[in-house]
Amino acid sequence: PFDVLVVGGGPASASAAIYAARKGIRTGMVTERIGGQVNDTAGIENFISVKRTEGPIFAESLEEHVKDYNIDVMNLQRAQGLERKNNVIEMELENGAVLESKTVVLATGARWRQIGVPGEEEFRNKGVAYCPHCDGPLFEGKDVAVIGGGNSGVEAAIDLAGIVKHVTVLEFAPELKADSVLQERLNSLPNTTIKTNAKTTEITGEDNVNGITYIDRESETEQHIELEGVFVQIGLLPNTEWLGDNVERNKFGEIAVDRLGATNVPGVYAAGDCTDEPNKQIIISMGSGANAALNAFDYIIRN
Template identity: 50%
Template sequence: MLEQAMKDQVISVFSNLEQNYTLKVEVSESHKNKTELLQLLEDVASCSDKITLEVEAGSALEFTILKNNEDTNIAFRAVPTGHEFTTLLLAILNLDGKGKNIPDTAIIDKIKQINVPVQLKSYISLTCTNCPEVVQALNLITLFNPNVQHQIIDGAINKDEVDALNIQAVPSVYANGEALHVGRASLGELLSKLEKQLGVSGNVTAQGATKNYDVVVVGGGPAGVSSAVYSARKGFKVAIVAEKVGGQVTETVSIENMISVPKTTGAELSANLMKHLQDYPIDVLENRMVESVKLENGIKKLSTSLGEKIETPALIIATGASWRKLGVPGESEYIGSGVAFCTHCDGPFYKDKKVVVVGGGNSGLEAAIDLSAIAKEVTVLEFMDTLKGDQVLQDKLSTLPNVKIITNAQTLAVDGDGAKVTGIKYKDRVSEQEHEIITDGIFVQIGLKANSGAFADVVETNRMGEILIDATCRTNVAGVYAAGDVSVVPYKQIVIAMGEGSKAALSAFEDQIKGLQLAG
């Protein structure tokens, strides 16, 4: 099943395994995916003398990973090909104490504080680009806490179960039978949600003394990484605090406007950003957020979601932006049950169904084009009187017979039957008449909002929450800078964010040099 080139890569990946692993399969003789699963696992096992395959008769299709003949609490009810093949390999590496995704001590301690039994189930699709990050994060929680069990469930193979739960978006995560999360998420976010649902505390305030740095960068996207690298190259002691290195970039499937790099993906670029950080003595503090900032005699005092205390004279805010929500009745209630944000992940659930795309900018038009190949009918709702997307996208849309465009449409509410979306209400802004569209799914594509909430009381922002900066990325507060999508800089693009990040770092360097000169 695996081509020789792929086998050679897997052999290299597993060359330093220290413990023994068993892929224990339980599968019914008649299961249609039996042959595919066994061929895959036989190929994986053949890549290392530390891995063996054991097959038993079962009632469905499932395999678990044993370490030195002991259950690791990680199970796959799936044939982990596609995006999830990496998840299988990484699970074995992580169990062996290897892999660049292993969290720092503070996160591990937080995981260990879960003191009640937890059964996690993550429902995934092999075509979902967001699923591996979530599944791999849940595997890490399982790895560091014996109270936790995790099943990775392919919705296509276990369709009856998915239908019974009315799952219409992936990844969908359940904890002890209750919905926990839908969509992309970092390890830190999942851990916080799990603690809240279980009613356990995971504060790590006893981690030690306050950490001090010359420069602290908040945010791990292109702007944040650029800031950290430039600051480190100036000889500063630097920390970068982020939910995940890569930030919003990790949600991007294809990137074709990175000058000198004709084509890449969000996953590849994020990996390269992390690799660049690791070339310098930068403390990468992932899986946490800055919750508050206090100013005292020129020092910025930060508190993180882990309870950590960090101090610095120079703070660079590069927290980027996130998908904007409609903010109408019914939207939050039906996220994952008809309301979605990612067409690549959730589009397949709407094959031959009716869908609505809210938003007529580039992201909305691209979503409509993607969905037109899957759905029976696509309706685009745009608030303004004309579409705002690029003309090339509008031209493409005009050739699609199953796409309808409605402008001057103000979304009023999302309707549902208690289990799933049934329709969407909007008002014609010209006639003032209200209308309802009967639909199976709603994809929200109305742009981004600045992630500036933790800093709103520290620096000036505009009405949209973007941090006000001058041409050098300086804010109204001395020693505080902002870069990238969280700021007012126009044109939210990766290359612009990288440039702004380096500019912020250079401004911080210049200010600190001036400060030393004045002090001297």
């Protein structure tokens, strides 16, 4: 059996696998694709010590670093179930194989929920963005919209209002869903507008985004706003559905971890965007991957 089996191929997994392999223990990695969400990222400007890089380049260097170690990488493989039996964790893959390991680090990441209107795919990274921490500064001095009036949308709007010229929040429902303290903060800002009952129908543009079209559900009229950026903030979905009932999760489906990165199942750790860690960033997922692997190693030497 493996000592540490890492599930996922993003920054959290790469970090966990390298930290484990550096202990000289038997380390495996099962992943659908190496690089994770970073593959879909254009510019990365907040990975500290690297002023600017691009997603695919970053993903390639993750892979190179992993391959520099004695890590059994099972690429293009999906884990579909996990069970702890007699102090060993059995991991079932979609191809029918069953792997055994003393410990597991779950690092299957997350995906942004998409609004699914024309223009969203076309202008992805050309004005359509999902992460205000990552892409906010690209819109300095410009007009942007945030789709979604829940906590993440309103937090994004408050954050962006400090950088961009003007932020319009579009919410489908008749009122915002965010906590009232956040709504009050948003309302106190001079450069924000809230449109409720607004059903986004299209993100427009030529080479880059130039506007957003929505239906005002009250007056049943079509409206258009000229702007240069759209942040979609209607949810981040953790890739944890496959875990069944074995591993404890919160109401958002995020794996509950403690300070050690440990889950409720002995020997099973989790790291990165699939966990209840509140801030989802490359640098944070790598830190949590390293933490989980070191604590998995500690678990192995004590059991």
